[in-house]
Amino acid sequence: MEQARPTAALKRMRLPEQFAWMPFVLPGVTVAVLLTVYPTYSVVSASLFGDTAKGNGFVGLDNFAALFRQPRMELYLWNTFLWVVITSTGALVLGVVGAFALEVRGIGLRGLLRSLLVLPWIVPHVAAAIVWKWFYSSEFGMLNHVLRSIGIIKAPLNWLSDPVLALGATAVLQIWGTFPFVMLMVSAGLQSIDGSVLDAARVDGAGWFSEAVHIILPALRNVMFIIMLILVVWALNSLIAIWILTQGGPAGATSTMPIYIYSAFRDFNLSAASAASCLLLAVSLVFAGIYVLRVTKEA
């Protein structure tokens, strides 16, 4: 008995098969276009308009020129760069170290340890930022107390109001919230390495170092690259950590581009906010674009 081929039944359906995907895919895609493409178009065009002699009108690139004439713009751009580099590197290092430590043979309670280490990533960002603000408090804060009682510092530090410390202090919060993500992804990557390859290498007398260099690192290269891109995009657009802790202060020491955009928006300076948004959007989309192409390459 020969079974009817499924395609025969498919052909009997009302819509020709070549259009059959449309009722499934198009509603979602249309909503997504309205929510992303239209606002993007709108912010780009808003950045080209502003106050002219005849009221609101087309001003070309004047808003961008004005943006770079801001006395502190250089500092804000530098802060953004520094913040992205520090938080991404920090989260990557801690996450990788944590994932490797969890995979060492003979570690007990691995599941419990992993669940506990993932907690910072789970805590809602606003709640986390508020807790860290209290943790950093110079007078009553637990951090100063702990560091003094183990002799690392002598006098309490003003973590959030000292211009030298503040940017690092906000970066630590971002690292705290994102390193568990790296740890989970690297763990998954490590577990997908073929055990028999490692065994074969050991039989051939490979030490842990050559094992790491020749087998583990190449296997993780792709996932690490992808993680790095995600961390950079998150860091570039992160507002809450800095906004709750310092609101960009003291004296702009922790002001990054997202803080600048948010403050400009709150001051109803929509032209400046739009121009800065376009800048941030362009830079973010470069990293996000590489991520998208990289992730879908194998699929």
Next chain:
Amino acid sequence: MARKSNARTLTTIIAYVILIGLLFFALAPVALMIGTAFKPNVEIFQVPPRWLPRAPTLSNFHTVMFNSGIPRYALNSVIIATLMTFTALVLGTMAGYGFSRFKFRGHRALSLFMLLGQLIPLIALIVPFFQIFDAVGLLDTKIGIALAHLTTALPLVTWMSASYFSTIPVELDEAAIIDGCTRMQALRKVVLPVALPGIISIALFAFLMSWNEFVLASVLTNTDNSKTLPIGLSEFATMFTVDWGSTMAAAFLMTVPVVAVFLLFQKQFVSGLSAGAVKG
């Protein structure tokens, strides 16, 4: 042989030292939040500070529940997140099914676009969102915030469900179609029930995304009518004199359901994460 087992012991010790250090880093703020939430006011500003309260009290929770806007904001958050999750699931699973079952012109372009949507920088879109929502009268409404939260949740649901559906054999749909189902019925009656465990974790992802979202909600809300929990909490903590006990109690209340959900669905969360967000 002895040298080898020594090396192994050393590795284990180093691993434990690293893990204990990380554990302290990860949990110290959480412990401080819990400890402070249960402290009476007199203990909160004691120097030196202690991790645990001497005389634990529920008075901070009482303040949060009966003398603050937090319960109202929590209710708003639940309504908004539920509405948003439901919409994202309907549109996103349909699109995900389409991407996983059909080959068509533009497949790659559209799926890349949806993936890109997950990483769209919301902070760079606050100006247009404010202007558009103002123009159409959606400012400070629950529907407005739910719609805004679809921006990242819809692409997320689409991608996660597409990768989940692609693990389900196509023969299942084909059998249903031969039995007289339309494509849409095949999805609804046959594929979705099979995919239910995955769909639940995807729904939780979307819900939590809305529950935690700060940037858009802070720009699009301004009264009790639509303010969400993250906004209420941030106002609590940026007042001129912060009531740290109540603030920590509120943060604790916001965190507990999230952690509970995570612990219950940890396995699906982690596999969903590696399937949907990062493949390879």
